Amino acid sequence: MDGKLRELLDISENDFDVVVRITREEDIAIARQMAKQLAQELGFSLADVTKVATAVSELARNIYRYAQTGKIMIRKRLEESGGPTIQVVAADRGPGIESVDRVLARGYTTHERSLGIGLPGVRRLMDFCEIASKVGTGTVVRVEKRRRKF
Amino acid sequence: MDNNQVEMLVEELEVGNKHEEKLWRKLLLGVASGATGNDLRETIREPLFGLLHELGETALGAKLKLVIERTPTFPTAELLPLILELCGELRHDSEQAVRGLERMLSELATPIVRIWAEVLLVPLIGGLDSDRAQGMAERLLERVSTTRAKVVVVDVTGVPTIDTAAGGFLIETFSAVKLLGAEVILTGLKPEIAHTLVKLGIDFRMVAIARDLEDALRQAIAMIEEERSRQRKTAWVRGSNFPSEGGEHDGI
Amino acid sequence: MAFKDRVVPTIRIGDALLVPIQIDLDDKTVERLQTQLLEEIQEHRVRAVILDVRMVEVIDSYISYTLSETAAMAHLMGCRTVICGIQPPVALTLAQMGIELQGFLVARDLEHAMGLVY
Known part of the structure; x- marks a missing residue:
């Protein structure tokens, strides 16, 4: 787990099509917009474009809310075996998550203005979701969605 | 050479x-x-x-x-x-x-048919995998939105069984239809499918259940009539100067 | 309420307040929208607020949380809230995330919404 987190935190920005630094509240909307654009370029359906944009919105807000600063990195993958895929990595060096299982369960939150449906929602919207986190080191969430066949 | x-x-x-x-x-x-x-x-x-x-x-x-x-x-x-x-x-x-x-x-297997004014019928046939279920959901929602349908009848007579993933997608589709402001009537349930949907915790306030297609159509027409009479009442309350505007006013 | 503090223009129809949201909602905007609506409900003593979200492309968990919170507050002030014009992709996303727009009546369009208000 520790090694995985280190590896993901040090992942090179150069491998991504878009990197959005999250430092202000407005950056959440910027990240969402960029994700939407890349999903459109990959030929995702309108509903799937909205799902990707919404998921990125949740990830960016979590960074802003719990770690204050961090980054959202997005890339298009055309050569994946399952078809064209969009990959998003949300990384921060914030406080970290005590129990990953708990944040993935609906209804868990440490924030007063939340119902705890952000991360579980992201997992349902995307095809793949992986979280690596350590208290005091940071959190990396990696998600993917492939273009549906029909 | x-x-x-x-x-x-x-x-x-x-x-x-x-x-x-x-x-x-x-x-x-x-x-x-x-x-x-x-x-x-x-x-x-x-x-x-x-x-x-x-x-x-x-x-x-x-x-x-x-x-x-x-x-x-x-x-x-x-x-x-x-x-x-x-x-x-x-x-x-x-x-x-x-x-x-x-x-x-996939499009031929899930036709969306207008069976009555403002009522759409979706006869689901064959197995449902997650790609097909999502494609069907997207086409259905677009149709509900463009035709301003008030009721969607989903007939699952032609579906042999569904797994929990497909059942989940079906329930999500119902709540998405509700978010567009339309009603859902589910019909043609077999014990296996009923079992899956109950296990997944389907909310029966969300969908009306009909015994067969005839019953479904009767319920759909009743829903439309109910809304119409409510609208007539609204026009009455607002004291419309144009009583002919809202269509039939026979009930007032 | 001062004109410049308004996030969206509102229209009064009878004792209902029509709120067409023509901008993309972000966190700040939706918070300011909440403040604006509660002040207008108090000021005009309307019986119902109708949110038209036809132009809104993304509703995520925070936006829906704040909207539902607004609906609950409006309810405490004796006012019903109706949401109408949710776009199909937004509806599918909300449904998949398991988000319910608690406190709202859902309508297809304005005509339907007016019918639900009275």
């Missing part, structure tokens, strides 16, 4: 028709021209592709073997990568075609 040899070879190949003969001649003359590398590949690419289409891999292979045996100078090394490349292209084309057919099949 000179032109005479080319003609003799074409003869020996026992070609089936004029078109094939033309392609072989073009291919062999291209080889005979003495071109190499890229130039050669460019010249023989088209006739080779044509022959691959015409004869198929096996027959073309057999005939090429004969050509190579007869012609010691034949540039086999140049030919091999080109043939692999062409086979790849053919495979890509057929994959595209299969994808197109899959999409067509």
Whole structure:
């Protein structure tokens, strides 16, 4: 787990099509917009474009809310075996998550203005979701969605 | 290899028709021209592709073997990568075609029918996997939105069983339809499907259940009538000066 | 309420307040929208608020949380809230995330919404 987190935190920005630094509240909307654009370029359906944009919105807000600063990195993958895929990595060096299982369960939150449906929602919207986190080191969430066949 | 040899070879190949003969001649003359590398590949690419289409891999292979045996100078090394490349292209084309057919099949398998003014019927047939369920959900929601349907009847008589993933998608589709402001009536439930939906915790405030299609249609019409009478009441409360505006006013 | 503090223009129809949201909602905007609506409910004593979200392309968990919170507050002030014009992709996303727009009546369009209000 520790090694995985280190590896993901040090992942090179150069491998991504878009990197959005999250430092202000407005950056959440910027990240969402960029994700939407890349999903459109990959030929995702309108509903799937909205799902990707919404998921990125949740990830960016979590960074802003719990770690204050961090980054959202997005890339298009055309050569994946399952078809064209969009990959998003949300990384921060914030406080970290005590129990990953708990944040993935609906209804868990440490924030007063939340119902705890952000991360579980992201997992349902995307095809793949992986979280690596350590208290005091940071959190990396990696998600993917492939273009549906029909 | 000179032109005479080319003609003799074409003869020996026992070609089936004029078109094939033309392609072989073009291919062999291209080889005979003495071109190499890229130039050669460019010249023989088209006739080779044509022959691959015409004869198929096996027959073309057999005939090429004969050509190579007869012609010691034949540039086999140049030919091999080109043939692999062409086979790849053919495979890509057929994959595209299969994808197109899959999409067509999925659309044909879930028609969306307007069975009454403002009522849509979705007869689900066959197995539901997650891709198909999501594609169906997207098309249904677009239709509900563009036709301003008030009621959607989902008939699952033609669905043998559903797994929990597909059942989950079905329930999500129902709540998405509700978010557009339309009602959902579910009909044609078999014990297996009822079991899956109950296990998934379907909310019965969200969908109305009908015994059969007839019952579903009756409920749908009742829902539409109820809304209409409410609207008439609204017009009355607002004291409309144009009583004819809202359509029938017989009830007032 | 001062004109410049308004996030969206509102229209009064009878004792209902129509709120067409023509901008993309972000966190700040939706918070300011909440403040604006509660002040207008108090000021005009309307019986119902109708949110038209036809132009809204993304509703995520925070936006829906704040909207539902607004609906609950409006309810405490004796006012119904109706949401209408949710776009199909937004509806599918909300449904998949398991978000319910608690406290709202859902309508297809304005005509339907007016019918639900009275």
